[in-house]
Amino acid sequence: MASDTDYDSDGMRGNGDGGLSEGNGRRRKHPFMTWRNNLRALVVDNARTCRIMESGLLDAYGVEVEAVGTGEAAVELIASGETFDLIVLEMFLPFMSGPETARTIREMGISCKILGIAPMYCEKDAQEFLAAGIDEFLEKPFTPELFIPFLMEIDNQK
Amino acid sequence: MERNQMHKHIFLMRQSFFDQGLLDEQFIQLEELQDDANPNFVEEVVTLYYRDSSRIILNIEQSLERNPLDFNKLDNYMHQFKGSSTSIGAKKVKAECTQFREYCRAGNGEGCMRTFQQLKKEYAILKRKLENYFQQSRQAGPSETACRPRMN
Numbered sequence: 371m372a373s374d375t376d377y378d379s380d381g382m383r384g385n386g387d388g389g390l391s392e393g394n395g396r397r398r399k400h401p402f403m404t405w406r407n408n409l410r411a412l413v414v415d416n417a418r419t420c421r422i423m424e425s426g427l428l429d430a431y432g433v434e435v436e437a438v439g440t441g442e443a444a445v446e447l448i449a450s451g452e453t454f455d456l457i458v459l460e461m462f463l464p465f466m467s468g469p470e471t472a473r474t475i476r477e478m479g480i481s482c483k484i485l486g487i488a489p490m491y492c493e494k495d496a497q498e499f500l501a502a503g504i505d506e507f508l509e510k511p512f513t514p515e516l517f518i519p520f521l522m523e524i525d526n527q528k
Numbered sequence: 529m530e531r532n533q534m535h536k537h538i539f540l541m542r543q544s545f546f547d548q549g550l551l552d553e554q555f556i557q558l559e560e561l562q563d564d565a566n567p568n569f570v571e572e573v574v575t576l577y578y579r580d581s582s583r584i585i586l587n588i589e590q591s592l593e594r595n596p597l598d599f600n601k602l603d604n605y606m607h608q609f610k611g612s613s614t615s616i617g618a619k620k621v622k623a624e625c626t627q628f629r630e631y632c633r634a635g636n637g638e639g640c641m642r643t644f645q646q647l648k649k650e651y652a653i654l655k656r657k658l659e660n661y662f663q664q665s666r667q668a669g670p671s672e673t674a675c676r677p678r679m680n
Binding site: 399400415416417418420422423424426427430460462488489490510511512513514 | 553554557558560561563565569573576577580581604607608610611612614615616617625626629
């Protein structure tokens with residue numbers, strides 16, 4: 371396998387070391403799709419592999435991506451004035467959970483689309499997460515088939 | 529081995545991962561993210577997966593030694609592990625994660641332990657096969673085909 375590289379630890383904003391971009395300002399040269407508007411997404415997932423895949427896919431489909439590993443980091447980023455058209459939020463985050471993060475973001479007056487994601491669909495989890503303010507609950511993997519319809523909706527409404 | 533033959537061998541090796549159910553479509557998504565700017569993306573992500581998930585496996589192992597078992601904790605660990613395994617398309621590993629979580633929810637310690645052994649086996653098999661695949665791919669160098677072969 372490839373030799374170890376010093377990656378950011380979970381919970382920190384990824385800076386895209388080596389070839390593993392977590393978004394965060396990097397844009398793909400030739401995305402698979404283009405949009406009428408500039409679309410920005412925030413990925414919140416504590417699992418690095420997941421975060422890289424989610425960011426990578428959104429970036430590949432023409433979305434500008436920021437990625438963080440905790441709910442606290444997401445809230446801090448939004449509180450600093452960063453705006454997003456889409457937030458992809460893992461349910462089972464450490465410390466501040468996905469539902470707690472969603473609730474806090476909504477209480478800050480943020481009305482953008484929030485997609486809640488989890489490794490397994492569970493009705494109870496979905497209800498909890500939806501009640502906290504997400505717009506849709508999706509089971510991983512986070513694939514283009516799942517997110518493109520939301521991007522189209524967002525792009526049309528902007 | 530002649531270069532074309534090497535590429536053919538690698539192609540068949542890759543195809544076998546899907547035929548044997550080791551990988552699913554998510555691995556193809558991973559491959560599609562590899563480009564000239566990130567020429568080793570797939571190998572790097574898989575390496576990261578094995579590095580990060582080895583910590584979770586150790587946590588699960590230690591938790592399974594406790595008496596009584598904390599099924600909530602085990603479920604949480606496995607939840608994380610499943611998410612990462614899903615993200616790289618590790619199909620058999622993912623299936624074992626699902627089974628393990630079902631045993632956790634049923635409070636079935638023996639089932640958890642049995643499934644965990646099987647999970648570690650699948651995890652190791654996939655690691656070995658992918659390591660071999662990446663090594664041979666590096667030796668063969670870039671293929672001349674315009675498009676990456678897709679899974680049927």
